[in-house]
Amino acid sequence: MIKKFLSLQWKEFTRSSAFQKGIAIKILLIFAALYFGAIALFAGIFLFFGIEEMFPNEDPMVIVNNFIIFWFLIDLVIRYFMQQMPVMNIKPLMIIPIKKGTIIHFLLGKTIISFFNIIPLLIFIPYSIVLLAQGYAPLHVIAWFISVMAITQALNFLNILVNKSNTVFYITLGLLATFAALEFFDIYKISEFFGVLFNGLYNHPYLVVLPIVLAAFLYYLNFDYLNKRFYLDGAISKEIKEVNASDLSWMDRFGKLATFLKNDVRMIWRNKRPRQVLMMSGFFLFYGLFFFTQKAYDDMPAMVAFASIFITAGFLFSFGQLVPSWDSEHYKMLMSQNIPYRKYLESKWYLMVLAVVISFILSTPYIYFGWDKFAMIAAGASFNIGINTFVTLFGGALNRVPIQLNEKAKAFSNTNGFNPTQLLIALPKMLLPVLLFYIPYFLTDYNLNAGIITLALSGVLGLVFRNFFLSQIEKVYQKGKYKTIEAFAEKK
Template sequence: MKRKNKKRVPYCNKLHIFDTYSKNPSATPMFKKFASLQWKSFFRSSALGKSLGVKVLMGFFAVYMLVSLALLGASLFFLLQKTVPETDPLLVVNRFLLYWILAELFLRYFMQKLPVMDIRPFLILPVKKSSIAHYVLARSTVSIYNLLSLFFLVPFCTVLVMNGYPAPNVLFWFLGVVGITLSINYINFIINKSDKALIGVITVLLACYALDRFDVWPVTEYVGRLFYSLYENPFWVLLPLAVAALTYYINYAFLRNRIFLDAALRKNTRQVIAYDMEWTRRLGRIAPFLQLDLKLIWRNKRTKTQVFISLAMILYGLVFYTMEDFGPTSTMLVFVGIFMTGIFLMNFGQFIPAWDSEYYSMMMSQNIPLRTYLESKAVLIYVSIGAMFLLSIPYVYFGWEALAINFSCALYNLGVNVPIILFFGSMNKKRIDLTKSAIGNMQGAGAAQFLVGIPLFVVPLVIYFLVSFLVSFEMALILLSLIGTVGFALRKALLDKITKAYQRKKYGMVAGFKEKNS
């Protein structure tokens, strides 16, 4: 019996679908194909469980915010009628649009990022670069940040029409504000990489507030009249829509001119300063790992930024210690103590071992003791907690209670939160690019980074609140200190168990770190 030979399909025919798009782009939109590929990339990722968990958790927060904004938009008109009955509520809203624009720019600078596609596979296919650029920008247009404005504006404008405002004028005012929102969306991508732009936004925001607050120049009154003209004269709606179109084109031209294969493969060169670090050799077997961590922190943009942010957060206590609403034994001050003395623990520790994701697979293939590797991380965090506590000692100016709280919180961080943060690190599977800034960078964040906050903060706050309420303030601090001391004494046994967790999940972590778009 003769065996039928199956006809082999040439590999080039697999590109037929992209040939179809390039010859007849209206047949099947490229947007649909790109969306399908993004969907498959998400569900085929090794970090699916974590990504899905983060999406669900953030979805709940997004729904809550959207519902809250919709309720605010529906009720704001009536609230303004009661608080300022002699002024048109729409005029009051327009007066504060400038602060809303500056605040939204500030928020988007830290939180919003341009949707990323792994475009290199498309650069060798017959796919138009313009289609890729348009798709990336179109995804940003339907982001949650733009929906926040719509969920507020639609109910507010509906209430305006129901209360006798001319519907065409309200519609044009709505379109004008939507144009401003889209302009903010695209302007953010232009200034996102510029620290000078951020400083400029903050300066304008503070200057406007100071001019208005000290009656130097009525900023809100003049700006309110300017935005109110969108309602009075619908012709002016063309201006914000034109700005939105212009900023879209600028972003499109920027992306279109940089989608090249050689640009993606080009490596940046930079000068590296070598440090001897002879003093670390006194620490024995963990010295090589500690040297690597210190060099990693100092030589890379994201880790170096984390250090400066941690040092700056020592001033965080001034926000609470200077407020009369919080007493010297308030539970909120325990949160401040945990946060200040453990800020580096949270900023750096929550991404262990993702900081080493570039070469983690190589490390796991060598004869490197995993326990020694984790012990070096723990020692680095111990030193940071001790340093942050020493920097917090001047808060004794506000009373001995402040020093006692910070001391007990530092002990709790040493004995309890360090093992917790290392254990949650065994769940990290997302790669980190160390060359990118830490500000507003969610790369490497997963469900573990959100869940770890519960044992880090909620547990000590509950312990302190219950004991201080039922017994005394002093006994609550003694109990926190005792728990931290016991945990620190058992650190070797706890580290052994954490090492076993890393060993069980080693191959999953190696696979996850290899995914550059995870």
């Protein structure tokens, strides 16, 4: 039966619209995976020798155990935002004689063979081989390696629960916040406690059973959670809600754009997912506090420019990157209407511009850190309006992953609709403004004003060519229109 599931998954993958994407994107993603895999492999090989050189009087194994908890914490955070949840079209399987347990075991088993689980293998296998070559006890090294891999799988299964259950999410978030507060305010060094724990796993090989039991327990919790919700009526029934109508007649002044703008405002107001994104974008306003309050960044203006972009780009990055996925549930109907595609794109553009302007107004308190910092935020806002909005819209043409607006999968930031292509599109949005600032800054003998003016003018130039950019983006959307409709029609 597992062999049959694998066959069905392969057919679903090769026949899906995702498989039809441009070969260039596939090649870039493959190279990215190989690049990060190679970095992990070399890190594992040279980790021991690097630590030995930096701390000649310390045992590298002790140093690794003291700090490995931070690796696991970062791993958990990255998994939450980037790891895709186990997906399978299970509705047809519910009406044929296949045991529920078999399907659930297959779904959970898929997550074990994940890029996020392969990276630790590429790091810790060569590291363990180096330890053995350096004369460390084989039994201790093997038991420690198994413990690390078991904890990695435990994080994998914990991440699934965090994504599926609001209760688990808030408990996990509360624990992480408590640990961070205890560590930051020197109340209790949590890192030292985990250092002792991991050193204990190495010094006492029989303790390897604890991480294994933990991973097995979290696997069981996932199995139990899915098993209790594995029913046909729960899969196909729709929750009926009372919808409160709002008077948005004041938007009629925008002419033909009003219809689209009203739809977006209603969507954000009525649905859980876009409301979460709107709330999340507000946190970007505090991004400058991490950079402007640190004196170390006073000598790194390029990093300050990087932070200034994010302050006004919260809604642009979080909402804009999922255009047109927001409309995936009614995209076919929308595209069948007698309305220009250009107006649809312009409405999204105006919405992002409005969000940048509001964010810039709300960032006014940053004047406290100096007019130069606020001028950099203004230049970043100009770049976001004149360049980043168009780059974001262009990236949307490559985003054909549907979104369920009221999906209950995550408590805070549902990543349904996320795909690796967005990472490639995000690179120019983050790196280009840094280059536009730093190159004139460097060429004018470190003149801060030159970098700020160049960054601001780039946004103005983008607005001058607004119609040209929108026309080119419209052509890209029109070319892939039917592929997008087909992709959004695929049900998961």
